[in-house]
Amino acid sequence: MQRLKHSDPDFETRFARLVDGRRESDEDVSRTVADIIARVRAHGDTALAEYTIRYDKFAPASEDDWQISAATCEAAYKALDGDVRDALQLAADRIRAYHEAQLPANRDYTDDVGVRLGATWRGVDAAGLYVPGGRAAYPSSMLMNAIPAKVAGVERLVVTTPTPKGEVNDLVLAAAHIAGVDEIWRVGGAQAVAALAYGTERIAPVDVVVGPGNAWVAEAKRQLYGVVGIDMVAGPSEILVIADGENDPDWIAADLLSQAEHDPTSQSILITDDANFAEQVEDRVDVQCAMLSTNRTARESWDANGALIVVEALEDALPLANRLAAEHVELAVADPEALMKGLRHAGSVFLGRHTPEAVGDYVAGPNHVLPTGRRARFASGLSVLDFMKRTSFIALDEKSLASIGPAAVTLAHLEGLPAHAKSVELRLK
Amino acid sequence: MQRLKHSDPDFETRFARLVDGRRESDEDVSRTVADIIARVRAHGDTALAEYTIRYDKFAPASEDDWQISAATCEAAYKALDGDVRDALQLAADRIRAYHEAQLPANRDYTDDVGVRLGATWRGVDAAGLYVPGGRAAYPSSMLMNAIPAKVAGVERLVVTTPTPKGEVNDLVLAAAHIAGVDEIWRVGGAQAVAALAYGTERIAPVDVVVGPGNAWVAEAKRQLYGVVGIDMVAGPSEILVIADGENDPDWIAADLLSQAEHDPTSQSILITDDANFAEQVEDRVDVQCAMLSTNRTARESWDANGALIVVEALEDALPLANRLAAEHVELAVADPEALMKGLRHAGSVFLGRHTPEAVGDYVAGPNHVLPTGRRARFASGLSVLDFMKRTSFIALDEKSLASIGPAAVTLAHLEGLPAHAKSVELRLK
Numbered sequence: 001m002q003r004l005k006h007s008d009p010d011f012e013t014r015f016a017r018l019v020d021g022r023r024e025s026d027e028d029v030s031r032t033v034a035d036i037i038a039r040v041r042a043h044g045d046t047a048l049a050e051y052t053i054r055y056d057k058f059a060p061a062s063e064d065d066w067q068i069s070a071a072t073c074e075a076a077y078k079a080l081d082g083d084v085r086d087a088l089q090l091a092a093d094r095i096r097a098y099h100e101a102q103l104p105a106n107r108d109y110t111d112d113v114g115v116r117l118g119a120t121w122r123g124v125d126a127a128g129l130y131v132p133g134g135r136a137a138y139p140s141s142m143l144m145n146a147i148p149a150k151v152a153g154v155e156r157l158v159v160t161t162p163t164p165k166g167e168v169n170d171l172v173l174a175a176a177h178i179a180g181v182d183e184i185w186r187v188g189g190a191q192a193v194a195a196l197a198y199g200t201e202r203i204a205p206v207d208v209v210v211g212p213g214n215a216w217v218a219e220a221k222r223q224l225y226g227v228v229g230i231d232m233v234a235g236p237s238e239i240l241v242i243a244d245g246e247n248d249p250d251w252i253a254a255d256l257l258s259q260a261e262h263d264p265t266s267q268s269i270l271i272t273d274d275a276n277f278a279e280q281v282e283d284r285v286d287v288q289c290a291m292l293s294t295n296r297t298a299r300e301s302w303d304a305n306g307a308l309i310v311v312e313a314l315e316d317a318l319p320l321a322n323r324l325a326a327e328h329v330e331l332a333v334a335d336p337e338a339l340m341k342g343l344r345h346a347g348s349v350f351l352g353r354h355t356p357e358a359v360g361d362y363v364a365g366p367n368h369v370l371p372t373g374r375r376a377r378f379a380s381g382l383s384v385l386d387f388m389k390r391t392s393f394i395a396l397d398e399k400s401l402a403s404i405g406p407a408a409v410t411l412a413h414l415e416g417l418p419a420h421a422k423s424v425e426l427r428l429k
Numbered sequence: 430m431q432r433l434k435h436s437d438p439d440f441e442t443r444f445a446r447l448v449d450g451r452r453e454s455d456e457d458v459s460r461t462v463a464d465i466i467a468r469v470r471a472h473g474d475t476a477l478a479e480y481t482i483r484y485d486k487f488a489p490a491s492e493d494d495w496q497i498s499a500a501t502c503e504a505a506y507k508a509l510d511g512d513v514r515d516a517l518q519l520a521a522d523r524i525r526a527y528h529e530a531q532l533p534a535n536r537d538y539t540d541d542v543g544v545r546l547g548a549t550w551r552g553v554d555a556a557g558l559y560v561p562g563g564r565a566a567y568p569s570s571m572l573m574n575a576i577p578a579k580v581a582g583v584e585r586l587v588v589t590t591p592t593p594k595g596e597v598n599d600l601v602l603a604a605a606h607i608a609g610v611d612e613i614w615r616v617g618g619a620q621a622v623a624a625l626a627y628g629t630e631r632i633a634p635v636d637v638v639v640g641p642g643n644a645w646v647a648e649a650k651r652q653l654y655g656v657v658g659i660d661m662v663a664g665p666s667e668i669l670v671i672a673d674g675e676n677d678p679d680w681i682a683a684d685l686l687s688q689a690e691h692d693p694t695s696q697s698i699l700i701t702d703d704a705n706f707a708e709q710v711e712d713r714v715d716v717q718c719a720m721l722s723t724n725r726t727a728r729e730s731w732d733a734n735g736a737l738i739v740v741e742a743l744e745d746a747l748p749l750a751n752r753l754a755a756e757h758v759e760l761a762v763a764d765p766e767a768l769m770k771g772l773r774h775a776g777s778v779f780l781g782r783h784t785p786e787a788v789g790d791y792v793a794g795p796n797h798v799l800p801t802g803r804r805a806r807f808a809s810g811l812s813v814l815d816f817m818k819r820t821s822f823i824a825l826d827e828k829s830l831a832s833i834g835p836a837a838v839t840l841a842h843l844e845g846l847p848a849h850a851k852s853v854e855l856r857l858k
Contacts, residue, residue, distance in 0.1 A: 226661070354829075356853050356856060377818070389809045408791040418690070
């Protein structure tokens with residue numbers, strides 16, 4: 001963990017290192033992934049079977065074994081404890097409500113020269129969702145990725161997930177049941193992404209692939225971008241807490257640790273205008289961390305990537321926050337609204353002392369799939385828009401074509417495209 | 430050009446070939462582009478200068494020579510003929526109006542348990558626009574790419590364009606003046622995209638890179654996706670005309686040729702329910718083509734990629750059109766509205782007999798940067814959204830946290846994330 005003081009002479013150097021520091025792996029897997037994609041494209045299910053044995057040590061015993069059935073998911077749902085089922089259902093309902101309100105409006109209007117213009121939004125026909133195997137598979141992620149697709153109107157929502165040595169994650173299956181997933185295939189890695197993009201004999205191709213994954217999965221999505229649509233590449237998670245000295249240091253320490261416990265590459269940063277408060281938080285982090293079952297991960301993350309930054313005034317936090325462009329930003333201050341106005345880059349903002357980031361991970365409603373690694377400068381959280389596309393339309397009649405057509409003829413000639421000009425001229429006669 | 434009849438026994442085989450046929454180059458430039466990006470990242474302007482001499486045969490004579498000034502663009506604008514200036518201005522005004530109406534609404538509401546939720550859209554700080562050199566540089570493309578960025582609120586809009594042997598395109602500069610471009614740098618290729626993404630000593634980095642380019646530029650954008658945001662990879666242009674026999678065959682022939690004249694890889698397809706009409710169009714294509722100054726390109730495109738498809742009834746065109754998912758779809762029929770309802774995948778639709786696709790290229794208002802190569806299945810035309818990002822926000826108070834917080838605690842424990850649970854539990858006490 002680093003301690004920075006805004007007034008220190010070396011502040012800029014150290015802060016810049018914090019902003020530019022890459023916590024993402026640079027692993028060059030592009031050649032291997034290109035090979036996997038080419039093989040799946042050429043050999044379909046045969047290639048999938050080979051990779052699934054090699055990487056997941058799993059060989060389906062029968063044709064049915066390639067999929068996890070809707071009945072299995074329903075059974076997993078029914079086997080949940082009541083309070084767990086209620087919590088997942090509350091989360092699903094709230095996520096659905098938020099994303100339904102996010103649906104974009106179609107446009108259709110006629111302008112002052114009589115040209116009818118507009119745009120129609122539609123869900124894609126089919127979407128694929130990559131769900132990692134093992135520790136990284138969370139039921140909450142299933143809800144956050146699958147529900148927006150269904151709200152967008154996607155008719156066929158396909159999950160691929162590795163089942164190492166045949167092992168499945170019942171919580172994730174229960175969440176798939178709640179979200180209304182249509183197919184689940186027991187394949188993972190770059191080969192699963194290739195199968196989703198190009199299709200195989202068993203798996204029909206999809207139009208969009210989303211979901212988190214390791215370096216191979218991320219690289220496969222990148223290479224297949226254009227064959228299908230993809231969501232933003234996700235990196236290690238991060239939180240920036242901007243807090244004044246009036247907070248309970250235990251609360252803020254827990255918030256920092258809630259990010260740190262995800263992964264050793266996670267990052268937790270506190271900016272405060274109160275140096276004493278920073279010390280108290282540091283102390284509470286150490287105490288709480290020792291008691292966590294996730295102690296090892298949280299400790300490693302906090303030691304390697306954590307930072308406490310002391311500024312003279314809370315407003316001084318804003319330019320720093322905008323440079324960090326963090327995935328999650330908590331504003332634990334008396335007037336969070338005022339600070340938010342000046343915050344240009346953030347994935348999601350948590351306002352006030354009673355909004356711990358973790359409520360956003362589960363039940364608040366907005367998506368928890370958010371831009372990481374300074375990408376909030378240009379990227380947004382996952383939304384229904386990732387599963388939709390827009391078709392614009394134009395309708396002219398004789399009169400409106402007479403009004404704007406001649407300008408099109410002029411520009412077409414200017415650009416050396418006579419057939420463009422001709423197609424308008426013929427109709428102007 | 431191919432003639433297909435829906436009722437022919439080999440129709441499906443031949444149509445599938447049309448749908449799956451790739452007209453895009455498979456050129457493997459990834460290694461070269463990776464090297465260029467690495468060198469620009471490491472050596473900045475020195476690398477840019479080397480590549481600019483090597484590929485563009487251009488060595489700036491002075492520091493000023495790296496840029497094209499606002500004064501130069503203004504002079505180019507003032508030197509335009511009156512009718513050209515008016516046409517460009519009309520186009521710019523109509524593009525601006527359409528894209529202003531496209532700006533997304535912010536959200537801010539409090540739900541029934543007292544949780545305040547919402548999302549704020551903001552333009553990115555800086556955007557880069559790649560403008561090809563030579564033949565492919567069109568003033569209309571400058572307007573279509575630059576105006577949405579400015580409407581989105583982008584403060585710094587940076588153009589990079591190669592100037593082979595120092596040559597500049599005055600029409601493009603005039604359009605840059607109209608669109609309000611802030612900087613123009615005389616660099617091109619993958620090295621320009623790398624400079625935009627990572628910045629150099631002279632060029633400050635941007636957040637989003639858009640614009641068409643050759644295979645090197647497209648590959649550079651793909652490799653830098655995630656460092657910056659990018660627009661969809663664009664392939665060869667295409668038009669699908671669905672027309673009944675009541676059209677003037679000359680009009681439809683001109684529409685098909687307006688696409689064919691772009692590039693030998695362009696594709697023009699007519700689907701009609703009238704076999705005689707198809708023959709008439711074929712005849713008129715040949716006659717008109719012979720008279721075009723773009724004859725060679727149009728001929729090559731039509732011969733290699735054109736198709737005339739005869740169906741029994743117009744409704745039969747819809748499933749075919751949805752499989753083609755074309756960039757441009759003209760509905761030259763009596764009731765275009767009815768057909769549009771069944772058209773699920775298209776970049777842009779042109780309704781009725783008086784809406785030639787070329788009006789959309791220039792003056793209608795909607796963007797002419799549209800998804801190609803079947804990507805309308807999942808992608809949309811360029812819009813203000815490509816230059817904006819959304820920040821979600823959440824605000825709870827004691828009462829609303831008491832309402833939904835316990836479910837978050839349950840789910841956090843379920844996922845083995847005790848610090849997540851703790852951050853909520855502490856506030857529930």
